[in-house]
Amino acid sequence: METTTTRTSEPVFRTAAVADVPVLVELVESAYRGDASRAGWTTEADLLEGQRTDPEGVLAVVTDxxxxxxxxxxxxxxxxxxxxxxxxxxxxxxxxxxRPTAQGGGLGKLVMSEAERLARAEWDAAAMHMTVIRQRTELIAWYERRGYRRTGRMSPFPYGDERFGIPQRDDLEFELLVKELD
Structure with missing residues (x-):
């Protein structure tokens, strides 16, 4: 079993640029799909095969x-x-x-805290919303420990659109999770 990588510095946060797209696609794919994702605990490899994102999708986010x-x-x-x-x-x-080898050491908590801070500071947002595949109970529990609540509001998985992966079961759907921001 692979161990968590020890980091020597606190993370530095910045906004992605177009030049970051290839590295970000690789990062997202490594965290969720294929054998590399199994080094961490956020893998979706048992639920979905194929891609999680692509350069066009990441570029659209970076330039929006x-x-x-x-x-x-x-x-x-x-x-x-x-x-x-x-x-x-x-x-x-x-x-x-x-990154799977960096999971389990608190980095995800730091990223979420910075994201919530930015949502309040830049957009004066009252809440953060996300959708999570409802079958990801361990991941949903992690978000609940961070103050997110399950709403019971479901939306369908985009079956037939391989840009989001190839489902390995026929009952996937997303649940809306919400956190009020102070």
Whole structure:
């Protein structure tokens, strides 16, 4: 079993640029799909095969005026990211990825805290929203420990659109999780 990588510095946060797209695609894919993702605990490899994102999708986020793709770097390496999209009174949180070998050491908590701070500071958001595959009970529990609450509001998985992966079961759906921001 692979161990968590020890980092020597606190993460440095910045907004992604177009030049970051290839590294960010690789980061997101490594955190969720394929054998590399199994080094961490956020893998979706048992639920979905295929891609999690692609260069066009990441580029669209990076260049969207209502979005910000937050990047975390440690020791000169891109180790985490998340997408923030301003949607009126709330910010949507997505594309959250932590390099599998860096998971389990608190980096994800730091990224979430910075994302919530930015949502309040830049957009005066009252809440953060996200959708999580409802079958990801361990991940949902992690978000609940961070103050997110399950709403019971479900939305369908985009079956047939391989841009989001190839489902390995026929009952996938997303649940909306919400956190009020102080």
């Amino acid at each position: 005026a209502n979005s910000r793709l937050l990047v975390a770097e440690q020791d000169g390496e891109t180790v985490a990211c998340c997408h923030l999209e301003h949607r009126g009174d709330h910010v949507y949180f997505g594309m959250f990825a932590v």
